[in-house]
Amino acid sequence: MKIPFYSLLLVLGLAACNTAMDEAPPGPQFDGMAYRPIYATAQEQKDIKSLPARPLRNPGKIYLLGSFLFINEMGSGVHIINNSDPSHPENLAFVSIPGNYDIAVKGQWLYADNGTDLVVFDISDPTKVQIAKRVEKAIPLSKYPPFQNTYFECVDDTKGVVVGWEKVAMSVRPNCYR
Amino acid sequence: MKRFIRSLYTIVLAGVVPLVMWRCEMAGSADVGPGATGVGGSMARFAITDNTLYIVTHNSLDVYDISSPSAPTRKGKAELGMGIETIFPYQKNLFVGANDGMYIFDSRQPQSPVLLSKYRHVMSCDPVVVQGSFAYVTLRGGAACRQWNNMSSLDVVDVSNPANPQLLNTQPLETPYGLGVDGNKLFVCEGEKGLKVFDITNPAVPTQTQFLTNVPSYDVIPNKNTLIVTGKNGLYQYRYDSQTTGTSLELLSKIPVE
Numbered sequence: 435m436k437i438p439f440y441s442l443l444l445v446l447g448l449a450a451c452n453t454a455m456d457e458a459p460p461g462p463q464f465d466g467m468a469y470r471p472i473y474a475t476a477q478e479q480k481d482i483k484s485l486p487a488r489p490l491r492n493p494g495k496i497y498l499l500g501s502f503l504f505i506n507e508m509g510s511g512v513h514i515i516n517n518s519d520p521s522h523p524e525n526l527a528f529v530s531i532p533g534n535y536d537i538a539v540k541g542q543w544l545y546a547d548n549g550t551d552l553v554v555f556d557i558s559d560p561t562k563v564q565i566a567k568r569v570e571k572a573i574p575l576s577k578y579p580p581f582q583n584t585y586f587e588c589v590d591d592t593k594g595v596v597v598g599w600e601k602v603a604m605s606v607r608p609n610c611y612r
Numbered sequence: 613m614k615r616f617i618r619s620l621y622t623i624v625l626a627g628v629v630p631l632v633m634w635r636c637e638m639a640g641s642a643d644v645g646p647g648a649t650g651v652g653g654s655m656a657r658f659a660i661t662d663n664t665l666y667i668v669t670h671n672s673l674d675v676y677d678i679s680s681p682s683a684p685t686r687k688g689k690a691e692l693g694m695g696i697e698t699i700f701p702y703q704k705n706l707f708v709g710a711n712d713g714m715y716i717f718d719s720r721q722p723q724s725p726v727l728l729s730k731y732r733h734v735m736s737c738d739p740v741v742v743q744g745s746f747a748y749v750t751l752r753g754g755a756a757c758r759q760w761n762n763m764s765s766l767d768v769v770d771v772s773n774p775a776n777p778q779l780l781n782t783q784p785l786e787t788p789y790g791l792g793v794d795g796n797k798l799f800v801c802e803g804e805k806g807l808k809v810f811d812i813t814n815p816a817v818p819t820q821t822q823f824l825t826n827v828p829s830y831d832v833i834p835n836k837n838t839l840i841v842t843g844k845n846g847l848y849q850y851r852y853d854s855q856t857t858g859t860s861l862e863l864l865s866k867i868p869v870e
Contacts (some may be wrong), residue, residue: 529868
């Protein structure tokens with residue numbers, strides 16, 4: 435009966451870890467602010483618009499092609515900038531794309547994530563961007579916000595597709611963190 | 613009235629001519645040919661090389677053929693572990709940053725990348741950039757899995773043999789996000805703490821030369837002596853000199869957030 439003794443120790447050890455996880459999570463300190471998923475219906479997710487230039491609010495990733503600079507607006511689209519003179523960048527247009535965080539460009543074609551879909555845009559006229567192709571369900575649903583060391587409301591798949599995250603005050607610490 | 617119309621005409625013309633010229637530029641400029649691909653920052657999950665679009669999802673590397681650019685077709689999918697975050701193509705390799713390490717793929721056959729190695733490190737978040745035989749990786753601590761080790765670091769990894777990467781140097785950082793490398797300069801985003809510039813005349817040992825604490829930074833692209841930085845205050849562009857050591861950044865422009 436030597437083996438069960440060590441097994442018991444192992445089980446106890448694991449149980450201790452679990453308890454520690456439940457009661458005092460090794461996550462960050464909770465300061466009353468946490469991220470909440472923004473859900474969209476399939477219809478809302480596909481609501482893409484070619485719009486006039488708008489100011490930056492939450493700039494994310496960037497992509498450079500020749501004199502054009504593309505700035506992701508976290509969770510909501512892409513700013514197109516004429517950067518032929520880096521001393522005087524000119525904000526040309528905005529493409530509103532729900533759930534967008536990533537971009538890449540080849541020639542006149544912009545590739546962007548739109549929630550769980552991959553969408554190809556013809557940007558030969560940045561002020562009148564056209565959808566050329568949609569690849570549905572190309573990108574698995576993101577279960578967490580693009581930030582570390584933070585609490586967030588766990589994603590509930592039944593509520594729709596997560597197209598963004600908003601930082602809000604919460605009276606109770608949510609169960610998810612990263 | 614005539615004068616008004618004339619000035620209106622001038623204004624309209626002044627607006628239209630550059631627009632037309634710019635459209636021509638877009639179509640004809642040498643560096644933006646019809647098939648030209650650009651460059652992303654180190655935080656990217658999307659990357660394009662020639663006719664191939666790579667997408668890293670949180671658990672796989674997906675490969676799309678874009679030789680017909682408006683009709684991407686999936687060519688393959690490499691299932692990886694969890695926590696995949698970034699992709700950086702460099703010459704004949706793809707460097708994929710994950711929470712527990714850096715995957716290196718051989719991409720000589722771009723649409724059938726072959727996994728060569730995985731450089732393992734402590735759990736963290738780790739964008740990677742590469743120049744020559746040196747990979748620069750930032751490891752951001754403080755993730756849930758690292759409660760016993762909250763350290764962040766900048767690691768230099770020798771990737772001259774991509775099948776057998778070797779750690780050369782490590783030094784502490786604060787809250788690193790994206791990074792970029794060009795010539796003698798290495799730029800590291802330190803989130804809300806600011807932007808750091810390192811001299812890498814000795815590529816194995818980055819030496820910090822500047823720390824802009826008033827420039828919160830998330831991602832960078834150094835390109836032809838222009839540094840593009842995004843962060844929560846907006847987009848900043850700087851002039852730098854990739855060849856000299858120790859010279860400081862010169863601010864060119866800023867697009868502030870609203």
